[in-house]
Amino acid sequence: QSVLTQPPSVSGAPGQRVTISCTGSSSNIGAGYDVHWYQHLPGTAPKLLIYGNSNRPSGVPDRFSGSKSGTSASLAITGLQAEDEADYYCQSYDSSLSGLYVFGTGTKVTVL
């Protein structure tokens, strides 16, 4: 039921920069609703990485940054590290179905 589309996978060598896109529509991201990002390692609790489009919770390295424009958002990871290998999900609010929180399809980041 994901209405936010992400690339299935992205990869990069240690130290490189990777970006993950999150494409929505006029009823969610394009309507001005905030986008949030989570890092998820299987078997563990998802971790909030970015909230309110571009804000980092305390403890999240500044290697992670978020942006939003139009109906899309992006998560950038600079200085890629082995520990960044995980699944990443964007999340927003969708006004088309009586109030519904929506997640992206998820992106697997592989550190080569």
Place this chain on the structure above:
Amino acid sequence: QVQLQESGPGLVKPSETLSLTCTVSGGSISTYSWSWIRQPPGKGLEWIGYFYYSGSTNYNPSLKSRVTISVDTSKNQFSLKLTSVTAADTAVYYCAREEGSYYSGWGQGTLVTVSS
């Protein structure tokens, strides 16, 4: 820092009711919204619904007829009930604290399998 822990049966028979509880520690359940989110095997995250501390609820329209989320403030717990389950409800179920439309705390998740 708030911590959440899911508990409940790992196996539920088709057509029966799935019941899970989330215990919250390190913070009061009488603030914020408290949500359930699930992840079917090999698939992405799906929002199930939330209970707002004021008493209001909101559920995913695709599950609304089968879902109830309630809170027990005396135990600092909130619960999920999903009726008439099928194999499609097999998933890892997470409880989470919602803070201004994002989830600032999550449980580790619990796998619930629907099978006879």
